[in-house]
Amino acid sequence: MKDKLLAFLPILPSVIYVIWTDYWRLFVQRVGFSIAISVLAYFATLRLIPIFADYTLKKGLSGKDLGKKGTAVENNDVPEALGLVCGIVFLISTILSQLMFATNDKQLVIFNSALFSICFMIFLGYIDDTLDLKWRYKLILPTISSLPLLLSYSGSTAMYLPQPLASFLMSDHKLTVLGQLINIFAVVDAEANGKIVELGGWFLLFMGLQAVFCTNAINILAGINGLEAGQGFVIACSLLFFKVYEICSSGTNNIKENELFAILYLLPYIGTSLGLLSYNWYPAKVFVGDTFCYFSGMTFAVIGIHSHFSKTLLMLFIPQILNFLYSVPQLFKLMPCPRHRLPKKLPNVDLLTYSTFPCESSRYRWFKIRSNDTECPNCTILNLFLRWFGPMHERSLTVCILLFQFICSALAFYIRYVLLE
Ligand code: UD1
Ligand code: MG
Numbered sequence: 001m002k003d004k005l006l007a008f009l010p011i012l013p014s015v016i017y018v019i020w021t022d023y024w025r026l027f028v029q030r031v032g033f034s035i036a037i038s039v040l041a042y043f044a045t046l047r048l049i050p051i052f053a054d055y056t057l058k059k060g061l062s063g064k065d066l067g068k069k070g071t072a073v074e075n076n077d078v079p080e081a082l083g084l085v086c087g088i089v090f091l092i093s094t095i096l097s098q099l100m101f102a103t104n105d106k107q108l109v110i111f112n113s114a115l116f117s118i119c120f121m122i123f124l125g126y127i128d129d130t131l132d133l134k135w136r137y138k139l140i141l142p143t144i145s146s147l148p149l150l151l152s153y154s155g156s157t158a159m160y161l162p163q164p165l166a167s168f169l170m171s172d173h174k175l176t177v178l179g180q181l182i183n184i185f186a187v188v189d190a191e192a193n194g195k196i197v198e199l200g201g202w203f204l205l206f207m208g209l210q211a212v213f214c215t216n217a218i219n220i221l222a223g224i225n226g227l228e229a230g231q232g233f234v235i236a237c238s239l240l241f242f243k244v245y246e247i248c249s250s251g252t253n254n255i256k257e258n259e260l261f262a263i264l265y266l267l268p269y270i271g272t273s274l275g276l277l278s279y280n281w282y283p284a285k286v287f288v289g290d291t292f293c294y295f296s297g298m299t300f301a302v303i304g305i306h307s308h309f310s311k312t313l314l315m316l317f318i319p320q321i322l323n324f325l326y327s328v329p330q331l332f333k334l335m336p337c338p339r340h341r342l343p344k345k346l347p348n349v350d351l352l353t354y355s356t357f358p359c360e361s362s363r364y365r366w367f368k369i370r371s372n373d374t375e376c377p378n379c380t381i382l383n384l385f386l387r388w389f390g391p392m393h394e395r396s397l398t399v400c401i402l403l404f405q406f407i408c409s410a411l412a413f414y415i416r417y418v419l420l421e
Contacts, residue, residue: 003281006399007274010237010406014244021248030255034097034264038271041093045085045275053079053279053286061130063287067224067352067394069345078284081129083228083292086272087122090295091115093268101257101264106154110261113152114302118295121145121215125294135331138219138290139212145298146211149305150204156308157203158189158196162420170194207305210313214304215297217320220327222293223342224352224382225284226398229277231319231405232296236273238316238409239303240266245417262307269299282395315412319405323381330379335364341378343386343397351391354383 018024027035056062062077094115102108124141127133133141161169169179169188179188182197189196199206222228243262247255255263273296279286304313314321330337336357343352356375365371367379369387377383385400386392392400 004278007233007277007281010234011240011270014237014241017241017244017248023248023253026247026253026255030260031100031263031267033100034093034267037093037096038267040271041089041268042271042275044089045272046278048085048089049082049276049279049286052085053082056081065225065284066340066342067345068283070347071345071350073283078287080287081126081289081291082276082279082286083288083290083295084122084126086276086288086292087118087125087295089275090268090272090299091119091122093271094265097264097268101260107257109152109154110306113148114261114265114306116148117145117211117302118298120148121294121298122291125289125291128294129289129291138216142212142215142294142298142301143208145294146208146301149211149302150207153204153207153305155306157200158198159203159311160308161195161197163195164420166192166194168194169197206310207301210304210310211298211301213297213324214301214313214317215294217317217324218297219290219293220331221320221323221381221401223340224394224398225282226277226280226395227382227401228288228293228296229273229280230398230402232292233270233273233277234402234405234409235296235300235316236266236270238406238412239300239313240270241409242309242312242316242413242416243307245413258307262303262309265299265303269296282398312412312416315415316409318408318412319381319401326379326381326384329367335359335367335376335379338378341380341383343382345394346391349391350393352386352394352397353391354378354386 018027056079057077061080063080064075065073065078068074098111102111121142124145128138128141169176169182170190170193173193175183175188179194182188186200186202187198188194189198218228218231221231239262243259247259276288276292280288300313304310329335330341336359338357341355344355346353354377356377358374359376361372361374364376368376377387382397382401385397
């Protein structure tokens with residue numbers, strides 16, 4: 001019960017803010033249909049997961065819960081890839097939501113190309129879960145899936161910078177050295193005093209890279225019960241709050257097209273991921289699979305691109321960015337990378353500690369606890385938390401990381417709307 005109440009915490013700021021600013025009528029009028037669909041999507045996900053779990057288990061699509069080694073349930077098969085249910089219910093809900101959005105052909109193209117990319121990503125994620133692809137292929141999948149989105153993109157290809165960042169490109173109406181460098185391959189708008197950089201074709205490359213990053217960054221911050229679904233849920237609630245804040249503080253009683261797009265994608269995502277989270281929460285009854293990680297990453301990338309807030313989106317990925325940067329030596333094979341880097345269970349106690357890989361005592365000194373150790377901790381922030389704070393229960397570690405994600409969102413909000421305003 002305590003955990004269920006905790007799960008509603010990330011969504012509370014949006015609800016409270018809408019009621020407090022008296023904008024709730026506008027929201028009910030413009031997105032009431034989508035709110036209702038998303039609530040239904042939550043219950044549909046809750047209902048469908050046990051049914052699909054039986055099927056995946058029967059077909060052998062399951063995994064062992066590695067955080068339960070040495071316990072009575074160590075050999076139990078946990079159904080895998082239940083992100084599929086989330087994805088299907090999300091697609092149905094979002095297809096219906098376009099009734100609220102698409103009033104002309106251009107909007108229909110935007111809405112459906114975005115859906116096509118997400119649908120493609122769910123399909124490729126499910127392939128990954130069934131075929132267990134190698135890492136090099138995992139990097140290519142999001143690039144392929146983002147093609148429908150990129151090829152039908154007809155929006156602005158300019159990057160808008162807040163004044164403090166623009167001053168790195170132009171000062172006293174002259175280009176700085178950095179501004180001149182950027183001006184070689186893009187156009188720094190002098191009239192806008194560096195606040196607009198026209199990226200042209202580079203913008204498409206940036207969008208593609210963003211899709212690759214978002215999908216894989218979630219997939220590698222994983223391995224303990226509730227973390228994949230939990231981080232997706234917290235990021236989505238934070239994005240929703242950012243949009244709600246922009247609408248309610250705009251002073252106009254209106255929701256702009258790009259804001260509406262983001263909200264219509266976020267609400268069903270929040271509903272379905274919350275449904276999945278209740279089964280994936282410790283002790284996990286199902287695993288979300290790469291299907292969910294890719295589906296989540298692509299949904300966020302799509303929202304960032306079409307809602308024109310890619311930079312803010314990256315700020316909400318601070319834990320994932322830190323985890324990715326710390327993982328670089330293992331991901332790019334500068335250090336050995338075991339198949340699983342998730343924390344390991346301590347024998348006889350219900351606690352997790354950092355996992356390691358064997359190495360020569362003279363190697364990777366910077367990454368080890370004592371420089372002459374023959375074991376080096378795997379480079380993930382999960383293991384780093386366990387090194388700093390000591391062994392922890394699996395549920396506590398998930399709560400700690402999700403709390404960290406929540407604090408990072410608050411920090412991103414402060415940077416975006418206070419420091420850079
Ligand atoms: C990524 C990580 C890997 C991590 C794995 C866990 C990198 C380069 N890869 O690999 O280090 O171990 O995710 O998801 O960082 N599992 C649990 N408990 C959970 C969730 C998953 O034990 O709460 C185990 C299960 O055996 C499950 C498996 O992880 O079957 C799923 O791993 P998979 O998603 O296929 O791993 P990758 O995404 O390839
Ligand atoms: Mg995975």
